[in-house]
Structures are given as C-alpha cells and as structure tokens.
Amino acid sequence: MQNQSYRDRISDLSFRRAVDLVDAGDVGELSRHLARNPQLATQRVKFEGNYFTCPTLLHFVAENPIRNGGLPPNIDKVAEVILQFGADVNASSHPSRSETTLSLVASGMVSRESGVQQALLDVLAMHGADMNLGVYAALGHGERAAARSMVELGARVDLVIAAGLGRLKDIHRWLPEAEEAILRYALAAAVINRQIEAVRLLLPRISDIEAFNPEGFHAHSTPLHQAVANDDPDMVILLLDHGARWDCPEDKLWGGTPCDWAVHQSKGRVIDVLARRGFEVNLQQAAAWNARQTVESILESQPECVDDVGEWGTALQQAAYHGHYAIAELLMRKGADPNRSKGHEKLQSKGELPLDIAIERNQEYVVSELIRWGGMTLEQCLDVESDLHLFQRAVCAIKSGDVEALRKLLEKHPTLANAYQDGSDRTLLHVACDWPGHFPNVSEGIRLLIEKGANPNVGGRDGSGETPLHGAASSDDVGALDAILDGGADINAREACIANGTPLTDACAFRIFKSAERLFERGAGFDLWHASAMGRIDLMGEFFTDEGEFIVDSPRWNDCPEGDERFVFIAFWLAAQSGRPEMLRFLRDKIVDVNELGPGYQTALDRALFNGSRESIDYLLSQGALTAQEVRG
CATH class of the missing domain: 1.25.40.20 (Ankyrin repeat-containing domain)
Known part of the structure; x- marks a missing residue:
C-alpha cells in the first residue's frame, strides 16, 4: 500500500x-x-x-x-x-x-x-x-x-528565531537568561541557517556540543551533521574547534557520522576540511567526493600519482562517473591521461575510458571537458587513424607539452596543421592559445605548428571569427601570445567576440591586463575603450581636445553603431569595470547619464561592484550612481 x-x-x-x-x-x-x-x-x-x-x-x-x-x-x-x-x-x-x-x-x-x-x-x-x-x-x-x-x-521573535535569522542584537539581549533547552534549539537553528556569527555567540553557553538536535530540527543528527549537510566548511571548522567530533554517529539505524555524511553526499569542501584535520583521503576518493583542495594538495606532493589506479579506477574515471567536471579539468591539467582504460572494473558502468563512462552516465559537462582535452571513446581509440582520433591525439600532445609527439603527428599527417576540430571552428593553434592556456612548452608547440604550415591568422571555417591571438589574449598566456605574434599573427585582427574588436579588446573586456600590457608594448592599435580600461590617463590627449571635446576621428578599433556619445559612455563603463577611479573622474563630465545601461544591461555601478574597487564604488555613489535593478525600479 x-x-x-x-x-x-x-x-x-x-x-x-x-x-x-x-x-x-x-x-x-x-x-x-x-x-x-x-x-x-x-x-x-x-x-x-x-x-x-x-x-x-x-x-x-x-x-x-x-x-x-x-x-x-x-x-x-x-x-x-x-x-x-x-x-x-x-x-x-x-x-x-x-x-x-x-x-x-x-x-x-x-x-x-x-x-x-x-x-x-x-x-x-x-x-x-x-x-x-x-x-x-x-x-x-x-x-x-x-x-x-x-x-x-x-x-x-524569541532567541531561537533570532539565532536562525542572525539577529545578533536580539541574541545578545536574550542569551544571558536562556535555559539549556532553548540554547539547543537556538544552536540548531543557527547552524542549519548558516548564521555563523550567531553560532559564535551561542557556543560558549553550550554544555554538550555533540548532543542531538531538538525535535523539529533534524533530531537524529548533531549540529556538525547539519553543517556538513550544508557543505559549510567555515561552520564545520568552528564546531570542530569547539570540540565536535567527526566520528559521532547519528541517531538512526545507519548511524552515519558527519564524516560519513560528507562522503555519501560528496560534500567536497567539507572533506577538504576533514582531510586537513587528519581524515585519510586518497586521490581517487577525493575526486569521487568532489574535494578539490584535497585533490590539489595530493597532486602537489605526489604529482606522479595522477593516473594511479585505485580499487574503483583512476581519479579521472571517478570524476567522470560522478559528474565532477571541475575536478576532471583539474586532473587533466595536472597530466591525467583522458584515455587511460585501466581500473574500471568495479565502477557501476559499462564504459572503460573516462569518456565512455561520462557518456553512459549522461554527465554532459564532463563529456565536453574530456573531449576538449582529447578524450575518446574506446571505439574511437580502436580506430587509430581516423581524423577525429588524430586531432585528439594532437590536442593531447599540445596540452601535455609533448612537443616530440606533436612533431611526429604533424610530419606523418601534415594536414593536421590547419585541420579543424570535428564540429567546431577550432584549429590546433586555437587549442594551444585558448582558455585555459598556460600548457607546458606551449610556446615551442605553437612555433612548431607554424613551422609545419599552420596559419597564425586562421579564423573559423568560413574565414570569420576569432584568431588564435584572440584566445591567447583572453587566457592571459603571455608566452603563447608572444609565440603566435612572433609567428606572424596580425596584432590588430578584428572579429573579437566583443564589439568585433581586436585581441586587445578581448584582453581589456575580460580584465586580462597582463596580456593587454604586452599587446600594447608590442604595438597594438588602441582606442578610447582600451585606454580607459587600462587606466591610461596619459593617452587621453589622443581622444579629447584641451577643452574636453571628444575627437570624433580618433582611432576606432571597436564597433559601436550607437554613435559617439555611446562610445564615450562605454569607455566610462569599462573604467568602472576595471577599477580605474582616476579615469572615472576624468570621463565623468564627458558623459550624459552616469546610470545609462551598458553591455549586459548593467550600469557602471554594477560593474564596479563586480570588480570590488572600493574607491570606484565610492566615487560612483557620490555621483548618484545606481544599480540596474534600482534604475528599473
């Protein structure tokens, strides 16, 4: 029934x-x-x-x-x-x-x-x-x-409600007279609702930190269980520091401890805390449980274990099985082989390779990440001379820094140098230069590709779209940027994803200022948007007369069909986004409305808040700036 x-x-x-x-x-x-x-x-x-x-x-x-x-x-x-x-x-x-x-x-x-x-x-x-x-x-x-x-x-409102809502003044008022039973309710309410400052106030009055929560507040568990369930590492640390034990079982037949809860629910941030406190975790477990800091810590001390096979497979197979795409990306960035097939026997999956596993489990983000790093299905691996397989092998060579393997592939299959990845507009040069960048030996790999005939100014299949240099500028990979420029890339190539601009546009729009400075040093053309984003007050004479009038025929490397006033406002908006308070002051009297909506329907204040520049925020507020939500009412 x-x-x-x-x-x-x-x-x-x-x-x-x-x-x-x-x-x-x-x-x-x-x-x-x-x-x-x-x-x-x-x-x-x-x-x-x-x-x-x-x-x-x-x-x-x-x-x-x-x-x-x-x-x-x-x-x-x-x-x-x-x-x-x-x-x-x-x-x-x-x-x-x-x-x-x-x-x-x-x-x-x-x-x-x-x-x-x-x-x-x-x-x-x-x-x-x-x-x-x-x-x-x-x-x-x-x-x-x-x-x-x-x-x-x-x-x-009573002490329990004040604790759950973080009303600290009310807690101070009622805490001295509170009885133990009420304190237990208040502590449970504060922990469950992530009110860490309230918990700090309550803990000195709690006699037994391991007592179960009261009725109505998950009474089968302790406060530490609930902090774990919230994946709240700061709360977990606070409770552990006050004597809570991670091995205290819950009041149920299963008897799970807070540590068990963290593992069962893949609370990675909590597992990172417990690992620092002595809880033993191997790389495969950390990957399965989404414990990013622990994965990083293990690989920092034991980089050679990245492809080790545990009882349940490799760490990458675990990440693929559980859908932890950020862990998968981290492992491959640290050298994990996306096509390692050993150790899958005990996974509840028919697939052997990580990509097979991710496809079977419908882990779409992991599938995309594995393919980006050269991952293949077993069927593709067996078809060793397919175009798809060859391209993915070249991708693996680039991302692992294996220049010799890349050289052998290009010499045996010269068309690879300008081939496009299946279903995309990316060539191997795009792969080498684009996000996340910073691959080992990437400069040498780029020089090799160009030596073997790769076009440094290649766009998409139809000739349009971003070039590899746009990607290098966006990923802040100065080594790749220099290598592609040395190989003949057009420093002012247009068709950036932002305003049809240049690589410098991408760097400024994404606040990648190391790349922006290098492009500027190497002679990139610039306009008011670039100079504003970079905070170059010294260049404003290129764009404004001594009387402060905008020079309408000054250089333009970005499309702005809305006209000159909009062009100047976007420069102001970019200064806010980039945290350039001096530039904001310079441009303020050259724009009409400080609350005009910029790209993404956001105001200058929205972008300053995103950037976190206190001086820029304070200046904009002094000028009556509002957020987009406030503008729309």
Missing part, C-alpha cells in the same frame, strides 16, 4: 478528484466540485507515515511531502477557494503535532522553487493562520526567507 502514491491511496473518489483539481490549479472546477461536496473542505484522509497522517484538502496545496515536484502558479487562488468553503486554516496534518498548512508551506522547498511560497503565506495569513506555528518549521529546514516573512506578518 505504501508503495502507491498519496493520490492513489485516497479511497474516497470525490476527495481524490478534489486533490487532482488542486494539483492542476483548476480553480473554476474546484469551486464547482466543492459546491457540490462542501464536506470536502474539512474532511480528512488517513495515511500511514510521519507528519502527513491525517491531512485535510488544504494541506495538499503545500506539496509537502513532495508528490508531484511542482505547484501551479495560481496555487494561492486554489488555497483561497478551499478556505472560502470553510477549511480550518490552523488544522494539523498530524494528531499530536502542529503540522499546519502554514508550517508545511514554510518548511517545504517545492513552494519556494515554484515561486509561490510567499503568495501562499500571504493567503494563509489573511485567513488567520497562526504565524508562530510556522517559523520554527521554516528554520528547521533552512527556509530563511519564509521565516523572515512570517516575522514580518506578526510571528513573535
């Missing part, structure tokens, strides 16, 4: 019909159905289970427990109809606990993810729902926004 859905366990067909109408958001038909069967508004159905044992129809609007995974956008109107037919807004779905519709809405993630949580809270409040019955439930499940809303709607 319990294997059936909640809907199918409802024996009263009239009530089941009402639930169907609730789920469909059919307000009109639900109104007619309730008019014909008014008893349904107060009727209960019985289920076996925990908190949802005797719900009324109104409880079903919360989608807690999860039945469908979503709610109709007009669910607040559905709740309104049920309430108008006499539903008890404060009825509980459990005979001895306060599981009201409000508490189910406030503690459930589906109402939030469906964008209807606030609307439901408002309707329930309007019909007299007791706000005090929902705040603890919300905080016990990390639903801070709902808890704040209920406080605004009239819920009383």
